[in-house]
Amino acid sequence: MLLNSFFKICNYYRENDQVIFNIELIGDHPLYAGHFPDRAIVPGVCSIGIIKECASFYLQKSLRFSTLDHCKFLKPIEPLINKSLSVTIKIQVIESSTFSISGSIFSMNSCFVTIKSKTIIL
C-alpha cells in the first residue's frame, strides 16, 4: 500500500542477521495535506507500515501485524527534511506463517522509530 506511492526502496543489503534498506520518501503524497497542513510529518502508523512493507518486500509475502509488542516514536519524520532514510529489520521465523520482526527507521544522526512485532502471512 505504501511502497512506491509513499516511499520507494533505493537498495537493500544483508548485514549479519539484519537487512538494511535505503529508502526515499515521496514527499507529495496526498495524505500530507492532512498530516499536517502547516508541517508535513510522516504519520506514526505509516512509519511502522514502512517497516512492515520492507519485511514484506524482502520475504516476497503479504504480511499483517498480529502483535505490536513495543513501538516507540522517538522523533517526528519530516519528508521534506528527512527524505532519505534507512530501515533496518531483523526477521525470525516463529512458525511457517508467523514471523517476528524487529526494526527501526533512522538517518545518519537520528533514530526515529523502533518496533518489535509479530506478523502473519495474509
Add this chain to the structure above:
Amino acid sequence: MILLPPPIISYPDIMQYLPQRPPMVMVDFYYGEIDEEAYTSFFIKEDNVFVEDGIFTEMGILDFLAQSGIVQMGHKIQIPEELKASSMGVITQFKSFHVHATASVGDTIYGKVKKIFSNAYSASLYVTAFFEDSILIEGTLTAMLIDNNRDVIK
C-alpha cells in the same frame, strides 16, 4: 458492544480536538464517557488512504485508535494556556497491541478508550477497536503534548 447515546461531538467539529485534517481525519463521532470509558466511531469509505483492496488495514485501525485517544485527551484534559498555541498531541508509544482482525469498506468501527494515567501533558490509554461484537485491535498507547517548535519527543 454497549448501546451508545447520541454523539456529543461530530465531524467536522471533532477537528477542534485533532491536528489532523482530511484526508487524515479518522474519527467521525465522539460519544463521551460511559463508566469511565470513552467511545468513538468511524465509517470506512472506499477512498480512505488506509484502504487496500477493500480492506481497512491495521494501520488505519491503529490511526483511528490513536486519534480516538487524542480526542478523548483533548476533551478531558485542560491544556495549559501557555501550551495551546505551540503544542500538538502526538502518539509516542504503542505497547502490547494485538491485531485480531481488520475491517472493510462500508463498516462502521467503534473505539473504546480507557484512561490508565493522565496529567496535563501526557496520557496512557488502553484502547480497543470493535466491529459489531468482535474486537479488531486492542492495546496501550501513550499520547503526549509536544512543543511544535522542537522536534525531539522526550
